[in-house]
Amino acid sequence: MSNNWEKKWIEDIDFLKSNLINNHKNLFFTTTREEFEEKIEMLKSIINNLDYDEMKVELSRIVASIKDAHTSIEFPVNKYLPFKFYYFNDGIYITKVTKGFEKFLYRKVTKIEDIPIDEVIKELSQIISYENEYFLKAQSMKYLQGADILYGLLICDNIDKINITLEDEVVEVKTINPKDLIYLENIRIPLYAERYKDNYWHKYIKDEEILYIKYNSCKDNGDVSIKNNIVETINFIEKNNVNKITIDLRNNLGGNSTLLRPLIEYIKSNKKINQRENLKVIIGRETFSSALINAYEFKFETNAILTGEPSGGKPNCYGEILRFTLPNSKFRVSYSTKYYKIIEDDSILALYPDEFQEEKIEEYLMYL
Template sequence: MSHWCESAGDAETWYAVLDQLARELPRRHVNLYFQRSRDDMEKELLELRRALPGMKESEIKAAIARWVASAGDAHTQLWWRPEKVYPLTLYWFKEGIYVTHAAPGYGHILNCRLVEINGKGIEEIEKAITGVIAHENKWWLKRNIPWYLVRPEVLHGLGILPDPDRVLMTFRDTGKQPVTELIHALPVSENSVWAGKGGLWPQHPQAPVPEPLYLKNRGMPYWYEHLPDTGTVYFQYNACLNDSSNPLDSFIRQQLAFLRDSDVERLIIDLRHNNGGNSRLLQPFIREVRNMEHVNRPGGLYVIVGRETFSAGMFNGLQFREATRAIFVGEPTGGKPNGYGEVMSFQLAGTNLYVSYSTQYFRCSREESPSFVPDRVVELTFTAYLHKKDPVLEHIFQEKSPYLWRFMLQA
């Protein structure tokens, strides 16, 4: 692997990038130095500038990603689009990180647990990757680390791999036996299992057993379904945006009419895949649900959140908490209740890299915490995923004491 900065021209490109970062990010971000001092961040950029001539391109990108992420704002990060990826999809379940999708030729490691990369334990790898991911809590890391583990340039830039085109990964199969596999990187365009984003998706080909509701219609921004056997309407809100093929305002009107006119005893709003957009779009729905006494009562209204509930998706969850008697179930959110947002970005000159940054601070909760923690914490296990079960919905349907002290204050 050759050095990126072999020539003066190469080095000059990256010197200009560092100058642009030093100039533009503090100017554009609403409060870049809220966690680290200006002196510390400027000193680190100066040290990177001195080290540039001996660094490879992937190492420079990793160093820039680490510097941007160190600001401590999960919205302020380096967008580092991969050209190649390993032909696997990984997800961090309660028991560990598992292979949920594998390209042809690697089917024997599907549903195996990842334990080592190039002889290094997965805990050591996780610590190294943590530095390049902008985050405010461990749940956002659990969402993103598996996505970074299949990106060769990231692993190479962090010094984990000598050759980004191939990697030795060691897994444990369902019988807990070790399986070591040499995995070759593929261009993104040739990789059949690269989703281009994090999160959990159905396996393909799908098993005869139907997917659980939380993985049904995974690519749709919003949808709902009536579950007559339980008197429930299940509403999955995956993105805070308007789908022109199914405008959100008419979709909301239709769902509200159904809630009023049908025999519905329970409404479940699932936000666990929602990592943002425009939080204002759902406010009319929240206001109307607040006035529906047959669902806005203890045990009649549930909101599901998780590690992917972030930014505007998390803000909508907090609005349900303030306005209604919803009980929250799932994992702590990847987003921080009080933090920075309203994101914009700029391109680093001479590269295909972008830096996103926050332009506003939002205080959405009276409590200061790194995550919004639901009333009932229920984590997804790999066993439940493998057997097409949803422990969160199971908990809701089996709830015997749907009451919280919070409801006394809202009475």
Template sequence: MLGHRLTAVGKAPVETVIDSLSTLFTVDNEAIVKSMIPQLFPSLQFLEYFGFAHNGQVELTLDGDKIYTLKPSDPQRAGRAAFQPDSLPLAIAERNVLFSDRYFPEEKIYYILYNSCWGRESKAEFKSREKAASLPSFTEFGEKAFGILQGNPVGKIIFDMRNNGGGNSAQGTAFIERLARFLEQHPGIKTYVVIGRSTFSSAILNTMDFKHLTDAVVVGEQTAGKPNHFGEVRSFQLPESKLTVAYSTKYFRRTDEETDTITPDVRIEMSFTDFTKGIDPVYEWIKAQ
């Protein structure tokens, strides 16, 4: 089944399944559908509720003619299988770290992968100082970043937030403000900000920081989050069901224009063929500029 295209679930085309599952969340834009559907699709309960699965099993049609029947099982990690591409680009290989970087001397590109607006300082401020010690320090990361920028020939900077679902925007804003001052002193450096379907919440605010403070070119896909949005999420537990309820406490207004997404200056989406070959089309486009 790995590497084949899903075309139907039961007797329903996959487009119908997507349409039904999309009623389970607020559809602000196309990107939120692309982000949420892969998370909801594996739920047998949802597929049964909408009538796409029956009797505790689901029938999948692949490539338009191959039919496989799946039954639920205990999801032990040892029994899982995953498609193996030829290689993994940086944005995918290190998508589970909070932040990372790499300097490419031949291309004179400094690549910052910013997967989460979080770190040791944010954890200590908002949660637990004891647990914060196990997290990487964004302050130290920032000092390292500017050391690389000042000590190496850099022609292009990539700030990649396509996997960033948010956190605390303040640390990113402070970094971007400092970077903006650095770029004013080095006008020959081109800056690129990468966004995508998983860019949300505080990462949206940091994207707007780049748009307001720099001449960065925004590349990638439309964001799931909106420029003006509710945030500063808190939660409480219902006393009887013990379910956790999350709610927003602040409205962030970053633009006078009411839009449902941030649309990149240059739209580039990774295809499955790109993924199989280990190609990041965003990075390749930036490298060629």
């Protein structure tokens, strides 16, 4: 490697170090400054032994060691496996595929190259920012898609094709470019997995007389505002005399928690809906940040039953992120600027549902 390679990475590493130390609300809440700086110096000493993908991984390892789920590093992924994965109760399955890979749909993954999938997830856990096992389950499935991430972790030695074991069958899978990562949409899937690109939508389920509301992101979706969505929802409820509502927050990673307040206030004032038997809120491993605040608002302010999996977000945590960009690699780094205390007990790692209900691969297999 050239001296210029080393010089630019040292600049980035020092920039990362100084900005995190100076700007994070409390960088050393789980580690010491000495331990952090030791990791920084160790990485600087081995730069010339690493390639670009290995540098991405090692920078992520340092940031992940802070153990703040809101403090993380974003880098480009240039090669993907043509799949989307999900960690079900009995293992990891392929739940979405791109064109030409239909035969792999809903197959169980047991190895990447010759490494058992549990060991692959263990390796990924070292470079992912998380605070509980549920968020790790969610985030690891996204990292598992990145062929150059697997390459940087030395899990595979060819970024263009990777051997994957599907139960007992070993298949060679060619990786694809980001522009080709377009999942097939003409496959029937469970209701909660539909319209995943829409930040907010609702559907009336006639057989059960329930209005299902899916809240995927605490953000306006372009010109479509959450405020207008909520107005439409309330108008539908009033016009159709709806008594039962299910609000699904399981895939909501956050944004602005105040956007949902008009719906929460309406539900609080509606005596028919605000009954334990009529109001359900679904949470899960991707219920995080502002969405977790909304879930607690339902828990504390309404009579809702919380169902699903424990939240990916930790109730009391650092957040309110800002970002900076490393000068040479242009990797984006997010960091926390505020501490949120929702409950008294700091040791509680998640919001736990009243009724535990895991997602199962059978919910997908029924549509084959």
